[in-house]
Amino acid sequence: MTLCCSCSYKTDDIYQRNVTEETQKTYAKLVELSSQHQFMFGHHDDTLYGIGWEGEEGRSDVKDVCGDYPAVISFDLGELELGNTQNLDKVPFSRIKKEIMNQYQRGGIISLSWHVRNPLTGGDAWDVSDSTTVHSILPGNDNHKMFMGWLDYVASFINSLKTPDGTKIPILFRPWHEHTGSWFWWGKELCSSKDYKTLWRMTVDSLQAKGVDNALYTYSSSSGLSDTIQYLERYPGDDVIDVLGFDVYQSAKKSFVADLRQSLSVLEEVGKSHNKPIAITETGYEGIPDPTWWTGTLLPVIKDYPISYVLVWRNAREKENHFYAPYPGHMSEQDFVKFYNDPKTLFAKDIKK
Template identity: 60%
Template structure:
């Protein structure tokens, strides 16, 4: 196990500065549990020590395995779980037992509780189906979907029923002692692209903000007071104003992030630098933590990608965590974390050993 300084869970008080729509931390924390506020403080303080490493669907499947207990490709490589584990709620709106990646919601619940008990952090996204067509979230054949779920829209009632199912799941994330587990919730992500029905060309800025506000307000009404909301566009914005074009306001957002992936190294480095520069400024102006909420290099064909590409970029910015995408068991070569024997596995161990990379054992 690495010898690193233990993270301090002390609370801090910061006043939000800068751009309009800001609220004080006191106002925001009034609607959060003590544990959720403590997680927010941790995320703000983390860059003093380093950044957490995260992995989507880490403990539920991986390369050549599915559903095993106490297993993780990351853990198999470095001996430790990621500090952040993320899962998706897609298809919960349908009332089924499994999400869009064929994982039982009961299993996701159990893994979130287990990871919280070991000191880790969990995040949830929601690839919600298109309410107009009934197809997947990537179906952009109808540009009225967002308008249809807003108050007065033909699918408003149906959508509130979908939110009821989200609320029920969130409220079920409770320890055996009765503590609600704080979770980073990342709804309506990558909205600066147009590949989801809530994307840039599928709704107006005001419609997007209304969708976010409706989601936030309804979950609050249902007693869901243990979420940190992450505003997570893609890497399309070229400046602070573009990044904040559809921002719903400080009272409904706790963390700033962005999603981007490597296809060509030079372009990836340039995109990461640009987006992290914007993110740092936005975080400073609004006194909120920042994160790389999705990234990675599919199949990681570069044997030194972890120490020579990802780490040198992220290390320059006050990032609380970096999360890579899932290791699919049903798609060949669709993985973003190493597994034993993978070409970048040895380099990942060096990445793990660095004092500034934080895995779950460093959070105890």
């Protein structure tokens, strides 16, 4: 994608997307960081809740440890499609909207994932009991009309993200993630490559038609990438994707480091050939039982690759030991401060400058 000074760009002769000037600036920031070999740190639901707290204005486990907010904060839209007032993690969408505004005002980046419920079975995003779900919501099929209504909720939410003066807040939208695995109803064994690509294009086309011009779209596979052919097998096209990423979590150190390095090598190659910024869209080590994980495991690998950001998952307040960022008193707290002070890592204050 070529960034230009106008408020729209044309990617080929038949497909055109309009994006706001602020959204173009966000994209330019991702590209710039990739070229500088610096990367932003991100955390899911960072300012919504943490270990031992919820809903406290201005609070963040990350900020409590290092004195700064993450440069990227992600939130989830799961169950917005049902017209609910809370998402799947029982956070009010009104609160999410407020924290999106706060993150934008501090100069940060916002990413939105969507653990959408299964439109065929009524189950959650992890319900893989029927392999025809994706096909059922594509144009001409039984659940298409219903699903288009679900997309209406998403479009309305993204369009509503505005500052008091009416400026639309740019977001990274990351649906249909970890599709190279088969634990979500849109996963590899649950739909064909053709249907998955159609799902992506239908999503982007629908949001664009409903006036969404403040979204960049993130294609985010699972890890375990062997080569570029595997990564691109279900890629819907350069004209509908802006950021390339993958999700990877640690269980054993040796295999994690090998997987991370191999997957990053593949992603770097694809990013260069398709002229897209790259990112580690989800990662982490549940409970962070290694006191030097940040500078001893994660940083030594990712510093060698031109990623725009790395994002760890949430610090759940309702599940014991389900956290991925440190909090005051955690064994990795001091090491995280070292990670924070490394010149390659960027937090909110760094990108506000």
